[in-house]
Amino acid sequence: MQTAISTPWLTGALLLVMPSVLVLSALPSVRPTRQSALGTRYRVRWAAIVALLGALAGDIGYFLGSQTSLEIFKITLPGLGFALPLSVAVNGLTMVLATLVSFVIVMITQYSVEYLDGDPHQARFFRLLAFTGGFFLLVVVSGNIGLFTLGIIATGFSLNKLLKFYNTHPKAIMAAHKKSIFTRTADLFLVGASALIGSHVGSLQFDALRQFVAHATEIPFALQIAAWLIIGAVILKSAHFPFQGWLIQVMEAPTPVSALMHAGVVYSGAIIALRTTSLLVRVSDALLFLGIMGLATVVIASLAMTTQTAVKSMLAWSTTAQLGFMSLELGLGLFPLALLHLIGHSLYKAHAFLSSGSVPDQLRQVPPGGKKIPSMTSWVMAVVLGLIISGGGAWVFGDDPLKDPTWMALVVIVAVAVSQILIKGFQFDAIIDRFVAFLVAVSMGFTYLILHTLFVWGFTRDMTEAMMPITTPYLWLLGLSMASFLILSWLQGPGRALLPQKIQLVLFTHLYNGLYVDVWVERISHRFWSERVGVELPRKNLAVESLQSIARNQDAFGQSGGVQ
Secondary structure: OOOOOOOOOHHHHHHHHHHHHHHHHHOOOOOOOHHHHHHHHHHHHHHHHHHHHHHHHHHHHHHOOOOOOEEEEEEEOOOOOOEEEEEEOOOHHHHHHHHHHHHHHHHHHHHHHHHOOOOOOHHHHHHHHHHHHHHHHHHHHEOEHHHHHHHHHHHHHHHHHHHOOOOOOHHHHHHHHHHHHHHHHHHHHHHHHHHHHHHHHOOOEHHHHHHHHHHOOOOOHHHHHHHHHHHHHHHHHOOOOOOOHHHHHHHHOOHHHHHHHHHOHHHHHHHHHHHOHHHHHHOHHHHHHHHHHHHHHHHHHHHHHOOOOOHHHHHHHHHHHHHHHHHHHHHOOOHHHHHHHHHHHHHHHHHHHHOHHHHHHHHHOOOOOOOOOOOHHHHHHHHHHHHHHHHHHHHHOOOOOOOOHHHHHHHHHHHHHHHHHHHHHHOOOOHHHHHHHHHHHHHHHHHHHHHHHHHHHHHHHHHOOOOOOOOHHHHHHHHHHHHHHHHHHHHOOOHHHHOOHHHHHHHHHHHHOHHHOOHHHHHHHHHHOOOOOOOOOOOOOHHHHHHHHHHHHHHHHHHOOOOO
16 A cells, blocks of 8 residues: 555654653642642643644544554563553554544643632642543553553542542542542453453554454453453443442532543543454453443433433433443444444533533523423334434445344434434424424434444454354343333333323432442442541432422322312
8 A cells, every 4th residue: 555654653653742742741840829820731731732733643644654553662571471562553443532532631621721710729730630631642542451551540540639639528539539449440450451461462462462362263261351351340440330429429520620531531441342342252241241231321320310400410420321322332242333422422521511501501491392291102203203214224324224133223222312303303383393303313313324334434443343243142132222222212201291200209219319329339438538528418309399299299189089
């Protein structure tokens, strides 16, 4: 292949500059003075911009033919039989993730300037922000699982300090401690997986692992254990149920920290899964287990999100649900779709957190028909039309969902998403408004399928071309996923009117409290750390009081025998 650039290592060098410039900008010491604050935030802002420019320049170099992975040096690990290289993976997956993360860091840095203006400790904040962003960029561009693990460990320690930035907030401190329990456990899983991969493959490089698995007739037992350890790390890093409590409670941290967590760092689990898909596909039981955990998280978090009264809590449960959705896609072998989901949700979540102050005003401006509960007839029509649109789109792209189970899952996922647009459209009275909603649904469905096709074409070779084996457990997970999405759609639609109020009240109460699974984590955290969360008077929950009032009125109505 003819290349326009004669230096094949150029893209790798540009990618290595990205984390380096941010970490270097954070090295000078800071003091709680205005001059130090101005100098630090100026330095970090420009470092973030340089990192983004490096990513864009790397994209150009990659498309011009500079596509050789870069290895600077190796550190020999005595007695282990393999070395730890400082290497950068140059492929499509790295390029899109590096551009995404550097863009999010620039957004958060710019927002933090105004958010923390006047804070006496803002210099320390920007320094920690630069360390966290730089270490996470190292995670994104790393070419081997050992460097990935070191980067994510360093990211965790610096992020923990950001979460505890305001040491007068005991809830934030305790949430950071809870996070430490799961993240340090996940780090140990990754260390174990790295050791097993290095000792049996002879290298920690992702490319070497892919080649080893491709030529192996059977996967050694040690690598199967490594795959399970990676899955365990993904579950803990992605805050899957029942380990999601810390992700909900880190909302006590400053808004830029919440945005960095929910739009970037929390996707480290999905990233390592995408990097090691060649191994995970060969250990399909582990991948199916990830899909089951993801599906359970989607269902519980989606319902819990609808019960929250605080904007940031809603966003946190939304992130938990979306992370579960990504794991479900990974478990079903829809790797390009999971990557597309990661990119879209990261951008959305960064915008949502950084504009969370305006959400209450947006919620007050409910469009006409926005408060109506759809009827069962309109819900069924919307779902059927959604299936026709998504199934027709799959047929247009030359695939038969009835013959390919993975496409069947994709069709149902797109159909449920499209049906939500149609349900809203059916609530309008004017025919023209309903027709516009139908056109929007069709365009969104086809746009999603087009993007999925482009991601399959552009990124499959960077992950794995092997397909998940279609086994009975896989088909069960597929069927359970389709049924779960339909039930969720029904509960958020006509189910609100058809489900008995007593059942709604019970579900609301338990889901509002996250099914109480965080209690045991709270007890463990208090054993290790002395901080205690101050006792506060319980806030009135207007939604719960409203449901209780409705239930009491219905009971009184039933006992009186109705209208005489």
